[in-house]
Amino acid sequence: MITQKANLINVIKNIYFTKNEPVSVVHFVTNRCNARCSFCFIDFDNPKTFEGELSLDEIDLLTKNLGSSLLNVNLTGGEPFARKDLTEIAKLYLKNTTAQSIYITTNASLPDRIEKFARDISSFSPSTELSFQISIDDVPEKHNKVRKIKNLFNNCIDSYRLLKKISTKINPVVSITVTHENCDNIKNIFDYLYNKCEIDAIKCCIVRDEGVYKTPEEKRKKIFEAYNWLTETLKDKIQDKKVLNYNKSIQGKLHKKKDIISWDMVKEMYLKPKYISPCHAASLFGIITADGKVYPCEILEDKLLGDLREHKMSFMNIWKSKKTKETKDFILKSKCNCTYECALTYNILGNYRYQPKLFSSLFNLD
Numbered sequence: 001m002i003t004q005k006a007n008l009i010n011v012i013k014n015i016y017f018t019k020n021e022p023v024s025v026v027h028f029v030t031n032r033c034n035a036r037c038s039f040c041f042i043d044f045d046n047p048k049t050f051e052g053e054l055s056l057d058e059i060d061l062l063t064k065n066l067g068s069s070l071l072n073v074n075l076t077g078g079e080p081f082a083r084k085d086l087t088e089i090a091k092l093y094l095k096n097t098t099a100q101s102i103y104i105t106t107n108a109s110l111p112d113r114i115e116k117f118a119r120d121i122s123s124f125s126p127s128t129e130l131s132f133q134i135s136i137d138d139v140p141e142k143h144n145k146v147r148k149i150k151n152l153f154n155n156c157i158d159s160y161r162l163l164k165k166i167s168t169k170i171n172p173v174v175s176i177t178v179t180h181e182n183c184d185n186i187k188n189i190f191d192y193l194y195n196k197c198e199i200d201a202i203k204c205c206i207v208r209d210e211g212v213y214k215t216p217e218e219k220r221k222k223i224f225e226a227y228n229w230l231t232e233t234l235k236d237k238i239q240d241k242k243v244l245n246y247n248k249s250i251q252g253k254l255h256k257k258k259d260i261i262s263w264d265m266v267k268e269m270y271l272k273p274k275y276i277s278p279c280h281a282a283s284l285f286g287i288i289t290a291d292g293k294v295y296p297c298e299i300l301e302d303k304l305l306g307d308l309r310e311h312k313m314s315f316m317n318i319w320k321s322k323k324t325k326e327t328k329d330f331i332l333k334s335k336c337n338c339t340y341e342c343a344l345t346y347n348i349l350g351n352y353r354y355q356p357k358l359f360s361s362l363f364n365l366d
């Protein structure tokens, strides 16, 4: 089934015509994190960063007001597993919304907590697709040093292996963020993960300017070259079925093709920002901060759409507001563009021009 809980006709109508309900949200459940990466966008020096996290009761209300087209939630942070009630948060999304997949972005420093979460959620909702994006950006010593956590690399590999064994609905994938710190060593890093650690699910993204992080200008070209090499290598491995980032479901095939289209778009836009196709942030996609603010995306920090606490925790109240309508118009009219992968996913899935490529991928026609 393409949709399990949401009505398929409504979802299609929403994605291609009305575009007025979220299909995916990124929920930053906390800003707390036990790592301190040099490229992190969180301002850890500001005590206000950690104030006002949404409570479980508030998340219960929020998840009851997320429309009828939601297919995916990305629970992220900070480090999402810093919240001991992450399992309860995920269960609220599964109980109260039409979401059928959960995506967790983690530094994987807490393998026991991760494994318990995966087992609890898969027994609570066996049909839910549970993906874990485990961030690894370097070979062991350097990875531990950049993220400032002892033994982190080994914990990441342990988490990956533990998750692989649980169920076919649980998909751990290692994600390499290409940054100014690792761009000179990207071939060795890939080789180490793929050949030495035998990781067969690998994705990548490119570091972006956000929050307190700014890319050193002199490193941009190097970062681009490393990303180009890595994405082309991954494409070959995916083609040869040596890297398997998704299962064989319809959604898996669509996402596999979507990743490849997205990598190519990022390469077109990274060095010289460029508009390619409309972004559907504030339409099909949005973000919720740890303290309940709703934004179209992570980048437009001056485009606050609303504070859930001022709207009785109703996301849809904010989503249907005049402010959101104006922001959607701004995004479309200004031809807003960036390399933010989560938003690119819905840019691709929600645009007619990419449908032939996505559709042909279902039949392996390309």
Ligand code: SF4
Residues within 6 Å of the ligand: 033, 034, 035, 036, 037, 039, 040, 041, 042, 077, 078, 079, 107, 147
């Ligand atoms: S693990 Fe993620 S949230 Fe934590 S410091 Fe690093 S980039 Fe930031």
Ligand code: SF4
Residues within 6 Å of the ligand: 279, 280, 281, 296, 297, 298, 299, 300, 331, 336, 337, 338, 339, 340, 343
């Ligand atoms: S193009 Fe980027 S910055 Fe603009 S709305 Fe979309 S995600 Fe946000």
